[in-house]
Amino acid sequence: MKKVAFYTLGCKVNQYETEAVSEIFEKEGYETVDFEEKADVYVINTCTVTNLSDRKSRQIIRRARKNNEDSIIVVMGCYAQTAPEEVSSIEGVNLVIGTKDRNRIIDYIKKIEENNKSINAVKNIMTAREFEELDINVYKGRTRAYLKIQEGCSQFCTYCIIPYARGPIRSKQPEQVLKEVEKLADSGFKEVVLTGIHLASYGKDIKNTSLLDIVRRIHDIEGIERIRLGSIEPTTVTEEFVEAAATLSKLCPHYHISLQSGCDATLKRMNRKYTAGEYKKVVEMLRSNIPDVAITTDVMVGFPGETEEEFEETYRFLEEIALSQMHIFRFSPRKGTPAATYDHQVDPGTKEKRSNRLMELNRLNMARFHKSFEGRVMPVLFEQEMKERKGYIEGHTANYIKVICKGEDGLKGKIAGVKLERTVEDYMEGMLV
Template identity: 65%
Template structure:
C-alpha cells in the first residue's frame, strides 16, 4: 500500500481542504501516515498570508524530501497559487496545485510516477467562477466538523493577499452543503462549523439564498447539536440577522467578528468596509438579544501609519467592547498588496511593544469573561486529552469557554453537563456531572 503524508499551514479552510484531499487518497488505496513518517507522497498545504508563511512552506517542502529522497512532493494552496513559478523552482517540488483543481491530484501524481518530473497545474484564479466540490466524511481525531461553504473574497483589504490567492467569491450549493452535513452527522459529529474565506458573502452569487438561509437549513437537520460560525463581518450583524439567529437554539452563542483596528482612520487605510460605530452597534445587538453571548475578534498592530494616538484609540475601543478573547497579530509587509508600499511603516520594536500590550489586555478580558460563569452548569463538548496531563480532558462550552475536567478519553466526542468551578488563565476548571 502506498503512503501519503500531509502538512497544513494556515487557516481552517486549509485544514478542511487537507481533510478532503486525504479522503481522495484513501479512496485511491493510499494509507495516510504522519508527516514525520516515510511516505511515497508528501502534500504541503501552503499559506501565504505573510512572507513568514511562505518561508515556513518552503521549509516544510524541504523537510519532507529529507524523509524520503524518492518521494513525490506536492505543494498546494495559497502560496502555490500566488507564486507558482517560485514554488516549482524549488528542486524538491514535483507538482504545484493552487487553490483549485485539487480533485485532479491523483491523476497528476500518476503522470509524475510515469516519468514527468515537474507539473504546474496553477491557472489564473481571478477567472474562476465555480466552487470546486471537495467533500469530507470523516475528520481525523476531531469532534467538530468543519464544512467549507464558500470560497474567495471580494473585499481587497489593503494588507491582504488572499483575494489574489483565492479569487472572487464562489458559494457552495445548498444541496451539497446539506448532503455533507448529513454524512458527518451519521458519522457521529455533533458540532458543525461553517467556514470559508469570507462566509459573510455566502449566497451573493447564488439565487434566493444567504448565510442566514444556510444556517437555518443546517439547523433543521436531525443529529446536529451545535452550529458554529467562522469569522463574520460587523456589517452582517443587522437587526434581521440577529432576530432570526436568536431563535436558533443549536447556533452557538459565539461570534468571531473581525475588527483589525479600533481607530476609524486606520480602518480606512486598511480598506475595511465599516466604522467603529457600526462595529459597536453590531456587538450591542448581539448582547441585547442572545444570552451568554461571546464576541471574539482579530486585531492587527503596527499597520503602516499607525501612530501612538491611533493605537491608543484602538486600546480604548477594545476596552469598551470588552471581548471574550482576541487574536492579536503584528502587521507584516506582504509583497503584492497596496499596504506594502505605504509610507510610515512601523518599526518591529514598536509592533512588538503594541502586541504585548494587547496580548496582556486579551488575557485579562478572557479571565474576566470566564469568571462570570464560575458556579454555572453548562454543556461541554469534550474534544481531546490534555497533553502531558494524565486523566484530564478538555472541551468547549457553546460560547467557546475552554473547560478542563478530570475524565477519560472515551468521553471525548460527548456533550456533558459540567459545573464550572474556577477560571484559571485562559480556561476554566470544571467537574463533570453526568457521563
C-alpha cells in the same frame, strides 16, 4: 502499497482541504504515513498570508526532499497559487497545483510517473466562478467537524494577499452543504463549524440563499446539536440576523467578528468596510439579544501610518467594548499588497509594545468574562482526555469557554452539564453535575 504524506500550513480551510485530498489518495489505494517517514508522494499544502509563511513553505518542501529523494513532491495551496514559477523552480518539486483542480491530483501524478516530467498545473484563479467540491467522507476521531462552505474573497483589504490566492467569492451549493451535514450527524458529530475564506460572503453568488438561510436549514438536521460560525464581518450582523439568531437554539452564542482596528482612519487605510461605531452597535445588539454571548475578534497593530493617537483610539475602544477574547497580530508587509508599499511603516519595537499592551488587556477581559460564569452550570461538549492531567477531560461550552473537569474518556463526543467553579488562566475548571 504506495505511501503518501501530508504537511499543512496555515488556516482551518487548508486543514479541511488536506483532509479532502488525503481521501482522494486513499481511494486510489495509498496509505497515509507521517510526514517524517519515507513516502512515495509528499503533498505540502502551503500558506502565503505573510512573507514568513512563504519561507516556511519552502523549508518544508526541502524537508520532504530530504525524507525521500526519489519521491514525487506536490506543492498546492495559496503560496503555490500566487508564485507558481518560484515554487516550480525549487529543486525536487514535481507538481505545482494552486487552489483549484485539486481533484485532478492523481491524474497529474500518473502523468509524472509515466513521463518523468514536472507539471505546473496552476490556473488563473481570478476567473474562477465555481465552488470546487472537495468533500470529506470519513471525518477522523473528532467531535467537532469543520465544514468549508465558502471559497475566495472579493474584499481586497490593503494588507491581504488572500484575494489573489483564492480568487473571487464562491459558495458551496446549499443542497451539498446539507448532504454533508447529514453525513456528519450520521457519523455522530454533535457540532459543525462552518468555515470559509470569507464566510460572511456565503450565498452572495447564489440566488435565494444567505449565511442565515443555510444556518436555518442546518438547524433542522437531527443529531447536530451545535452550529458554530467561523469568522464573520460586522456587516453580516444585521438586525434581521440577530433576531433570527436569537431563535436558533443550536446556533452557538459565539461570534468571531473581525475588527482589526478601533480607529476609523486606520480602518479606512486598511480598506475595511465599516467604522468602529458600526462595530460597537453590532456588539451591543448581540449582547442585548443573545444571552451569554461571547464575541471574539482579530486586531492588527502597527498598520502603516498607525500613530500613537490612532493606537490609543483602538486601545480605548477595546477597553470599552471588552470582548471575551482577542487574537492580536502585528502588521507584517506582504509582498504584492498595497500596504507593503505604504509610507510610514511602524518599527518592530513599537509594534511589540502595542501588541503587549493589547495582550494584557485581553488577559483582563477574558478573565472578567470567565468569572461572570463562576457558579453556573453550562453544557460542555467533551473533546479529549487531558494528556498532562490523568483522569481529566476537556471540552468547550457553546460560548466557547474551555472547560476542564474530572471525567472518563467515555465522555468524549458527548455533551454534559458542568458546574463552572473557578477561572484559571485562559480556561475554567469545573465539576460534572
